[in-house]
Amino acid sequence: MEDAKAMAAVCNGCHGPLLSSPLSPPLLHNQPADQLFTKLITYKTGQLEGTLMNRIAKGYSKEQLRAIANVLASTTSPSSTP
Amino acid sequence: MTDTRDHDLSPPHSITRRQCLQAGLTGAGLTALSLLEGCTAGSSERALTQRAPKHSPNVVVIGGGFAGATCARVLAESGVNVVLVDPSEQYVACPMSNLVIASLRNIEAQTFQPQGFPENVTVVRQMAQYIDAEQQQVTLEDGVVLNYDRLVLAPGIDLRWSALEGYDTEAAKRMPHAWKAGPQTLLLRDQLRAMPNGGTVVMSVPANPYRCPPGPYERASLIAHYLKTHKPRSKLIVLDAKDRFSKQSLFQRAWKEQYSNLIEWQGLSDGAQVVRIDAKRNTLHTDFDEFRADVANVIPPQQAGSIAITSDIADASGWCPIQPATFESTRVPNVHIIGDAAIANAMPKSAFAANAQAKLCAIQVTRLLSDQDPLSVPLINTCYSLINPNYGISVADVYQPTQSAWSPTPGAGGVSATNAPASHRQKEADYAHHWFKTITQEAFGSTPTTKQKERDKNRHRNRIV
Ligand SMILES: Cc1cc2nc3c(=O)[nH]c(=O)nc-3n(C[C@H](O)[C@H](O)[C@H](O)COP(=O)(O)OP(=O)(O)OC[C@H]3O[C@@H](n4cnc5c(N)ncnc54)[C@H](O)[C@@H]3O)c2cc1C
Numbered sequence: 376m377e378d379a380k381a382m383a384a385v386c387n388g389c390h391g392p393l394l395s396s397p398l399s400p401p402l403l404h405n406q407p408a409d410q411l412f413t414k415l416i417t418y419k420t421g422q423l424e425g426t427l428m429n430r431i432a433k434g435y436s437k438e439q440l441r442a443i444a445n446v447l448a449s450t451t452s453p454s455s456t457p
Numbered sequence: 458m459t460d461t462r463d464h465d466l467s468p469p470h471s472i473t474r475r476q477c478l479q480a481g482l483t484g485a486g487l488t489a490l491s492l493l494e495g496c497t498a499g500s501s502e503r504a505l506t507q508r509a510p511k512h513s514p515n516v517v518v519i520g521g522g523f524a525g526a527t528c529a530r531v532l533a534e535s536g537v538n539v540v541l542v543d544p545s546e547q548y549v550a551c552p553m554s555n556l557v558i559a560s561l562r563n564i565e566a567q568t569f570q571p572q573g574f575p576e577n578v579t580v581v582r583q584m585a586q587y588i589d590a591e592q593q594q595v596t597l598e599d600g601v602v603l604n605y606d607r608l609v610l611a612p613g614i615d616l617r618w619s620a621l622e623g624y625d626t627e628a629a630k631r632m633p634h635a636w637k638a639g640p641q642t643l644l645l646r647d648q649l650r651a652m653p654n655g656g657t658v659v660m661s662v663p664a665n666p667y668r669c670p671p672g673p674y675e676r677a678s679l680i681a682h683y684l685k686t687h688k689p690r691s692k693l694i695v696l697d698a699k700d701r702f703s704k705q706s707l708f709q710r711a712w713k714e715q716y717s718n719l720i721e722w723q724g725l726s727d728g729a730q731v732v733r734i735d736a737k738r739n740t741l742h743t744d745f746d747e748f749r750a751d752v753a754n755v756i757p758p759q760q761a762g763s764i765a766i767t768s769d770i771a772d773a774s775g776w777c778p779i780q781p782a783t784f785e786s787t788r789v790p791n792v793h794i795i796g797d798a799a800i801a802n803a804m805p806k807s808a809f810a811a812n813a814q815a816k817l818c819a820i821q822v823t824r825l826l827s828d829q830d831p832l833s834v835p836l837i838n839t840c841y842s843l844i845n846p847n848y849g850i851s852v853a854d855v856y857q858p859t860q861s862a863w864s865p866t867p868g869a870g871g872v873s874a875t876n877a878p879a880s881h882r883q884k885e886a887d888y889a890h891h892w893f894k895t896i897t898q899e900a901f902g903s904t905p906t907t908k909q910k911e912r913d914k915n916r917h918r919n920r921i922v
Pocket residue numbers: 519520521522523524525542543544545548550551552553554555583584585586611612613614635636637638668669672676762763764795796797798806807808809810811839840841842
């Protein structure tokens with residue numbers, strides 16, 4: 376859990392809940408954990424091609440992605456540390 | 458550390474700040490932190506009623522840039538008392554500053570007034586002068602001594618003046634480096650504006666390691682964009698001290714496509730390493746040739762911020778060796794180095810990395826202070842670069858902390874696709890701007906357009922001594 380929080384904190388540079396606009400990467404904090412996990416796996420396996428998320432998702436194991444998705448989905452209030 | 462605030466502190470409103478700080482030098486048994494807390498003009502009552510629990514640990518952070526300001530906030534959010542030391546009221550950010558040089562952005566959009574720190578961050582507007590790691594003390598410019606349980610050192614870079622023959626502070630007034638954002642950025646912009654159509658711009662790029670590996674090539678791209686738009690008969694020569702560089706094939710492909718005859722890049726094996734600068738003649742010398750410039754941009758060799766050198770926390774390379782997972786110095790205990798000053802191996806010296814390291818370092822320091830084992834988790838870096846305002850490319854990696862190094866994860870990371878459609882290039886340009894907004898908000902708690910009124914309000918809300 377502590378590991379997952381620490382890993383999720385660095386996703387915020389691009390997905391931070393403080394700011395979002397049509398020109399920003401998708402917001403994550405309003406999505407359920409299963410949905411986030413499924414999307415991460417599709418980027419990891421290359422089923423879905425983005426500008427960059429494939430390159431990042433490949434750096435984590437399935438278990439790590441599951442744990443990160445859980446943390447991100449449970450974050451409700453905007454903060455620099457989920 | 459003992460805490461004797463309860464019986465020893467005179468009413469804060471009855472002493473001046475100056476007296477208070479002097480007392481810090483002599484006041485037996487008083488920690489510098491407790492003095493600073495009691496001494497705050499305008500908020501003394503709150504400071505007295507909202508004391509941290511006894512024996513709560515005390516962390517000093519040196520440097521309030523991308524690394525230090527972020528780390529101070531995250532530490533404070535986890536309940537640690539933080540003293541953040543940085544001399545400037547104002548921070549001018551480097552990322553996106555190449556757009557300013559190309560007259561595509563105002564310097565105001567780069568300028569931040571750090572604010573909105575949590576209650577338990579005390580901001581000290583001083584230069585830290587010396588770290589005594591044995592005594593766990595930092596001496597500030599004005600002589601005040603701060604005690605710490607752990608220290609986070611994030612002083613960024615200093616330029617190695619005269620390491621490149623002839624390039625000193627005087628030469629930089631004629632041939633700007635613009636590698637620390639501010640007046641130098643504007644000087645280079647203004648020189649480009651004043652240059653006649655048909656002029657020659659020459660850039661000198663150092664060997665690794667230096668701040669922002671793809672930064673010189675983004676700059677070359679955007680200067681070329683300026684020339685193409687405003688002075689199309691001009692040309693840009695890039696003299697590089699290496700043969701390979703970050704995102705090279707993407708840059709070179711885009712240069713050909715967008716700026717065909719404008720940019721001429723020469724590498725180490727072309728003999729292009731600049732070995733001497735003649736500022737009087739605006740000339741750059743290689744071993745084989747000399748280049749007279751109408752506008753010259755000299756990016757000199759660099760090292761960790763000077764306090765790391767004078768306090769012997771940097772090694773002979775000029776940078777600070779660390780234990781990867783915790784960022785703790787391998788040379789002295791209880792000192793953690795993050796951002797550009799640290800040797801983070803494969804992780805580049807970037808604002809993205811500085812911010813990511815800061816968040817993890819804050820967690821590790823908090824755990825170590827409460828005798829928990831540090832975590833071992835990966836970190837990300839991403840550097841976006843702009844070829845033109847609508848054309849972004851990126852390099853991204855996920856790094857693992859091994860015993861000896863931050864290493865890239867096999868099978869992950871890499872650069873933007875070579876054949877990506879224009880829509881992807883546009884998106885990456887948009888994402889670059891979004892990233893900049895997000896991390897400057899995280900680090901500095903403000904948007905660059907913040908009005909003076911709000912700044913003043915916030916200044917009172919935070920303890921600034
Ligand atoms: C042209 C250019 C473009 C760039 N573009 C990007 C980009 O697109 N993306 C990216 O990720 N990175 C980019 N960078 C790199 C980025 O600017 C740096 O990596 C980043 O600023 C490092 O953060 P830091 O906190 O380590 O150092 P800094 O941001 O330099 O902060 C250091 C702070 O410490 C203070 N300080 C120093 N010494 C002391 C002392 N003794 N006592 C107290 N305070 C002290 C300084 O005043 C300063 O505020 C770019 C850099 C340049 C030059």
